[in-house]
Structure formats: structure tokens, C-alpha cells
Amino acid sequence: MNDLFDYLxxxxxxxxxxxxxxxxxxxxxxxxxxxxxxxxxxxxxxxxSFRCSISLDIETENGRTKITPDLILCNEKHIAIIESKxxxxxxxxxxxxYKDNIDRxxxxxxxxxxxxxxxANVKFYFFTLSGISASTEGFASVRWADYYAETLSK
Numbered sequence: 001m002n003d004l005f006d007y008l009x010x011x012x013x014x015x016x017x018x019x020x021x022x023x024x025x026x027x028x029x030x031x032x033x034x035x036x037x038x039x040x041x042x043x044x045x046x047x048x049s050f051r052c053s054i055s056l057d058i059e060t061e062n063g064r065t066k067i068t069p070d071l072i073l074c075n076e077k078h079i080a081i082i083e084s085k086x087x088x089x090x091x092x093x094x095x096x097x098y099k100d101n102i103d104r105x106x107x108x109x110x111x112x113x114x115x116x117x118x119x120a121n122v123k124f125y126f127f128t129l130s131g132i133s134a135s136t137e138g139f140a141s142v143r144w145a146d147y148y149a150e151t152l153s154k
Contacts, residue, residue, distance in 0.1 A: 014086035017144070018051075018070045025049040025073065034154040038147060039073050039080040040123045047075040054108040056101055062093030067101065070127070074113055079106065079120050083134070084127040086144070095136035098124060 024031045026049045036043050053068040070084035081098060083090075098105070102122050110117040126134040131143040 014070070014084055014088055017086060018084045022049055022051055022071055025071075031151070034151050035147075038142070038150060039082070039125065040078050040121075041073070041075070041080070045075060045077070047073050047078070047080075048113050049073050050109070050112055052112060054105055056097075056104050058104075060093070060097045060100065062097055064093075064097050067094075067097055067105070069098070072109060074109055074115075074117065074120065076115050076117065077120055079109060079117060079122045080125060081105065081122065082125045082127050083139070085132070086129055090135055093135075095124070095126070095134040095139055099136050099138055 025035060026032075029046075032047065032049075033043060036045055036047070039047075041047055050072040051070070052072070053066045055066050056064065059065050069081045071080075071082040073080040073082070083095065083098070106117045106120060106122065124134070124139040125142050126132070126139040127142045127144065127147070129144055131141050131146075133139070133141050
């Protein structure tokens with residue numbers, strides 16, 4: 001028997017929840033609107049959502065040549081990079097590699113979104129069950145329960 005989650009490369013609870021969140025945000029303008037302020041957008045702003053790997057064209061000091069945020073939300077003014085952690089821990093130097101490569105991230109996402117993101121601000125989110133912090137400063141800690149309580153109450 002074929003497994004749909006295998007085809008979608010979804011194999012953990014973290015992936016399932018993130019994939020569902022991506023589907024809500026990319027297919028429902030209403031859900032996107034009630035989620036906007038949580039991810040640094042204004043309530044009336046539209047934004048695109050992506051799940052992809054970003055090639056860095058270099059090797060980081062931690063050995064990465066690409067990074068794969070769990071979810072990317074963006075418009076020409078703002079980029080939200082969401083790293084989801086559910087029953088897993090941060091990879092070695094993972095959030096540091098994100099912070100150290102902001103310009104490369106903006107360039108690659110700009111190509112995917114087909115827009116100029118050179119002047120967009122970037123905000124990083126560490127999306128967890130318990131609200132733990134990323135190992136690198138500058139990541140806003142967000143709890144899944146707080147996010148859903150806020151968005152679903154609207």
C-alpha cells in the first residue's frame with residue numbers, strides 16, 4: 001500500500017503539523033489574515049508561503065551548503081523564517097547558519113517569490129511545543145499552543 005506522507009516527504013509529527021499550517025496559510029486568505037500579525041505582517045498585508053531548501057552557494061562553518069526552513073512567509077517588505085521543532089532538537093549550528101546568511105536567504109527567496117526582497121526585513125521564529133529558545137539570539141520563540149489559541153480565537 002502506498003503512503004501519501006512518503007510521497008510528500010512527511011515522516012514526523014513536526015512535518016505533518018508544519019505541512020498542515022503551510023496548507024492553511026497558502027490556501028485560505030482568511031486564515032492568512034488572522035495569522036499575519038503573529039509572523040510580523042500587518043493584518044491587511046498579503047504574503048506568500050513556501051516550503052523549500054535554500055542553496056547558500058558556500059559551505060558554512062557547520063558544513064551546510066543549504067538550509068531548509070520549515071516555513072517561509074514573505075512579501076516585498078517582510079520575510080518570516082519559521083523553524084519548527086516538535087519532538088526534535090535544533091541541528092548543530094542550524095540557527096547560526098540562518099542568521100549568518102540573511103543576504104543569501106533574501107536573494108534565494110526573492111528568486112522563488114519572483115520579487116525584490118533586498119529591502120525586506122527578516123525575522124526568525126523558533127516554533128516549538130514548549131517555547132524553548134533557539135541557540136542563536138534573534139529568534140523569537142513561539143509556542144504552537146499560543147499560536148493556535150490566538151489565531152483560532154479570531
